[in-house]
Amino acid sequence: MTMPLPPVDLVIEARWIVPVDPADLVLENHAVVVDHGRIIDLLPQNEVADRFAPRARKRLAQHVLIPGLINLHTHAAMSLLRGLADDLPLMQWLREHVWPAEARHVSAQFVHDGTLLACAEMLRGGITCFNDMYFFPRAAAEAALATGMRAAIGLITVDFPSNYAADADDYLDKGLAVRDQLLEEPLLSFCLAPHAPYTVGERSFARVLTLAEQIELPIHLHLHETAQEIDDSLQRFGVRPIERLGRLGLLSPALIAVHAVHLNGHEIELLAQHGCSVAHCPSSNLKLASGIAPITELSARGVNIGLGTDGAASNNRLDIFQEMRLAALLAKEQSGRADAINAHRVLRMATLGGARALGLDACIGSISRGKAADLCAVRLDDVALVPCYDPVSHLSYVLGREHVSEVWVAGRMRVENGQLVDNNEIGLIKRALLWQNKIRP
Structure with a gap:
């Protein structure tokens, strides 16, 4: 009898993953497994189906995934x-x-x-x-x-x-x-x-x-x-x-x-x-x-x-x-x-x-098992970004914040397709303009 696979909250599959620790490592076609806000595994995408039953899956086909x-x-x-x-x-x-x-x-x-x-x-x-x-x-x-x-x-x-x-x-x-x-x-x-x-x-x-x-x-x-x-x-x-x-x-x-x-x-x-x-x-x-x-x-x-x-x-x-x-x-x-x-x-x-x-390196700062799932996905499918020979070089010298597509904090998505999930941008702009009028009438 086949044992059921352990359920997990989320699997994020990305073209490239840069875990930061260990240093100088770039993983291709890997996945991050997230449960209860924490990273529980980092493994090749073709191994996920045999090991986990995700409740949600995010496919980032032309992205690099990095720590937040x-x-x-x-x-x-x-x-x-x-x-x-x-x-x-x-x-x-x-x-x-x-x-x-x-x-x-x-x-x-x-x-x-x-x-x-x-x-x-x-x-x-x-x-x-x-x-x-x-x-x-x-x-x-x-x-x-x-x-x-x-x-x-x-x-x-x-x-x-x-x-x-x-x-x-x-x-x-x-x-x-x-x-x-x-x-x-x-x-x-x-x-x-x-x-x-x-x-x-x-x-x-x-x-x-x-x-x-x-x-x-x-x-x-x-x-x-x-x-x-x-x-x-x-x-x-x-x-x-x-x-x-x-x-x-x-x-x-x-x-x-x-x-x-x-x-x-x-x-x-x-x-x-x-x-x-x-x-x-x-x-x-x-x-x-x-x-x-x-x-x-x-x-x-x-x-x-x-x-x-x-x-x-x-x-x-x-x-x-x-x-x-x-x-x-x-x-x-x-x-x-x-x-x-x-x-x-x-x-x-x-x-x-x-x-x-900050004394938080046991919790955040790299894509490592046991750490909080604070993650940032960056798109590389724009005409100004191709070709890409080295995604880490692109992160430092080519990409900008406008290319950020998804952001998770403790496993919860906060940015999706470049927009805030809890979108109150109009309200924020109104608040800022009210303060502008007070500070410089």
């Missing part, structure tokens, strides 16, 4: 400030435009609406997880959950008051309360998010470090973004920011150093020795003329690197495909070596690198 992309650094709600004040240096942009606009308008509703808008943009671009840093983190978390997106919610800390909190202790206390309330949400994780060395003092950093060690959270921090930041640190503290953080005990595997543009050889070695991660944001760094991060040297020293968009106010896109292309091309130019950061390496940064930085 991870946006390792963004300020999601700032989508509502996209294009507000372009073509300015960072500190002038912040002090004269962004910070005043935030003081006038940022609220829980602003954060909720701006994050909803950002999630829609990111999901359509194949991003299944984002690492956020902004005010009113509960509002951001609720927006992410409403869209079914995975998010690492930053518990922001600065030493000056805002519409959200009065002082550093108030920021941390409110953030920790949000974490306690939402700790059981499977799509949410949390980071401590002291904004930057120039906005956070020693006492606040000391509390952040204590909390990070007690509750084992990553520390998400802007660091060495501009030359001015370093000059100001030398004047105020007598040392460069990384050395200051080292003296405070903040250099560790928990640290996600955002930007890390202006690094000398000793600082690269420090980040490597302490197991720190870097969130590389090439578009934002170029647009603000901050510089180009030395990711070839960082990678050579074994520093874990993920890719981030920064906020839509300083990019102005939440597009990890764009960041992959720029990261690879800039590394080649900066190092003078065409093989400095290859296509497989930059895809790994956009997926498993971000997962490792």
Whole structure:
């Protein structure tokens, strides 16, 4: 008597699958088997019928299937400030435009609406997880959950008051309360998010470090973004920011150093020795003329690197495909070596690198048995995309977010045929226009 095959929720068959781990592997005509939101197998398509009874099947005949992309650094709600004040240096942009606009308008509703808008943009671009840093983190978390997106919610800390909190202790206390309330949400994780060395003092950093060690959270921090930041640190503290953080005990595997543009050889070695991660944001760094991060040297020293968009106010896109292309091309130019950061390496940064930085690599970042089924399918049947000799090369140098066809988060389809499954785009556009009228009448 023949035993019945085990039922499973979904089988996804694709022309190519790039699991990311193991590295440099491309599988042809394979299938991913998904049940209860997790990947339970990865096998040749011709073996599926003998092993599983899927309740649903998705055939991706001319697609490449990859892990969901991870946006390792963004300020999601700032989508509502996209294009507000372009073509300015960072500190002038912040002090004269962004910070005043935030003081006038940022609220829980602003954060909720701006994050909803950002999630829609990111999901359509194949991003299944984002690492956020902004005010009113509960509002951001609720927006992410409403869209079914995975998010690492930053518990922001600065030493000056805002519409959200009065002082550093108030920021941390409110953030920790949000974490306690939402700790059981499977799509949410949390980071401590002291904004930057120039906005956070020693006492606040000391509390952040204590909390990070007690509750084992990553520390998400802007660091060495501009030359001015370093000059100001030398004047105020007598040392460069990384050395200051080292003296405070903040250099560790928990640290996600955002930007890390202006690094000398000793600082690269420090980040490597302490197991720190870097969130590389090439578009934002170029647009603000901050510089180009030395990711070839960082990678050579074994520093874990993920890719981030920064906020839509300083990019102005939440597009990890764009960041992959720029990261690879800039590394080649900066190092003078065409093989400095290859296509497989930059895809790994956009997926498993971000997962490792967030401490989520056991759950996401690769197409591996036991991990969450966070997946992105990209079409390759467009006239501008053929022929395709190497799908990973196409991912890094040819494809764009407009070619994303399907996206799953924890096994649930969130994008189908390039459109949001829970399509409320008209409502999102109306919300954005209402905010535009308030911010710039």
